[in-house]
Amino acid sequence: AQSVTQPDIHITVSEGASLELRCNYSYGATPYLFWYVQSPGQGLQLLLKYFSGDTLVQGIKGFEAEFKRSQSSFNLRKPSVHWSDAAEYFCAVGIETLTTSGTYKYIFGTGTRLKVLA
Amino acid sequence: GAVVSQHPSWVICKSGTSVKIECRSLDFQATTMFWYRQFPKQSLMLMATSNEGSKATYEQGVEKDKFLINHASLTLSTLTVTSAHPEDSSFYICSASGRGGGDTQYFGPGTRLTVL
Numbered sequence: 001a002q003s004v005t006q007p008d009i010h011i012t013v014s015e016g017a018s019l020e021l022r023c024n025y026s027y028g029a030t031p032y033l034f035w036y037v038q039s040p041g042q043g044l045q046l047l048l049k050y051f052s053g054d055t056l057v058q059g060i061k062g063f064e065a066e067f068k069r070s071q072s073s074f075n076l077r078k079p080s081v082h083w084s085d086a087a088e089y090f091c092a093v094g095i096e097t098l099t100t101s102g103t104y105k106y107i108f109g110t111g112t113r114l115k116v117l118a
Numbered sequence: 119g120a121v122v123s124q125h126p127s128w129v130i131c132k133s134g135t136s137v138k139i140e141c142r143s144l145d146f147q148a149t150t151m152f153w154y155r156q157f158p159k160q161s162l163m164l165m166a167t168s169n170e171g172s173k174a175t176y177e178q179g180v181e182k183d184k185f186l187i188n189h190a191s192l193t194l195s196t197l198t199v200t201s202a203h204p205e206d207s208s209f210y211i212c213s214a215s216g217r218g219g220g221d222t223q224y225f226g227p228g229t230r231l232t233v234l
Contacts, residue, residue: 032221034222036225041227042227043122043211043225043226043227043228044162044211044213044225045225046222046224049222051221090161090162094221097167097175103150103167103169103215104215104221105152105164105167106152106162106164106223107164108161108162108163109161110160110161111160111161113159
């Protein structure tokens with residue numbers, strides 16, 4: 001069965017420190033992979049996505065993620081965290097629906113809540 | 119670009135009443151819309167997928183008669199929670215994908231439903 005695992009429920013880092021959020025997926029085919037951020041009172045915002053090609057993907061707000069097929073991972077990184085990065089981060093895998101070709105539904109991980117210390 | 123809105127942002131209703139939530143894609147045509155439910159401090163659970171002009175496809179365990187979904191146009195989908203009960207209280211989020219958006223889903227801000 002398809003699944004997404006985010007092993008870390010909470011992560012706390014100091015402002016200016018580097019960050020890595022882990023994501024592992026289980027899916028039989030080539031996955032479409034996404035990272036979203038959810039801030040209180042706001043909708044999920046797309047940080048970056050991987051469909052194919054270069055396995056190192058650059059996103060918004062200075063984030064990047066690397067797709068490693070051998071490890072079934074798509075970890076999110078940022079070299080220097082800002083206080084405004086405190087939020088909930090979700091990894092998702094897109095799988096093609098059985099009913100409509102070309103339509104992809106998402107399976108989300110359980111999320112990682114990031115706290116940033118001043 | 120790719121903005122999705124939801125209305126209302128929050129709603130409180132009495133047990134037994136029905137509540138309608140609207141989801142609109144503001145600047146692109148959403149051929150597919152999705153409805154999710156998010157419990158406090160938990161992940162998003164997909165409830166159903168709807169394509170414009172077609173019946174929605176519900177995920178296993180989601181009651182079709184409880185959660186009515188209509189996707190009548192390329193910019194509007196509605197979720198109606200019928201005969202709501204306190205256990206239906208949750209955060210409901212819609213997303214949309216389609217022409218101009220590719221396979222990426224763009225999410226609305228969510229609707230907080232509280233059933234008394």
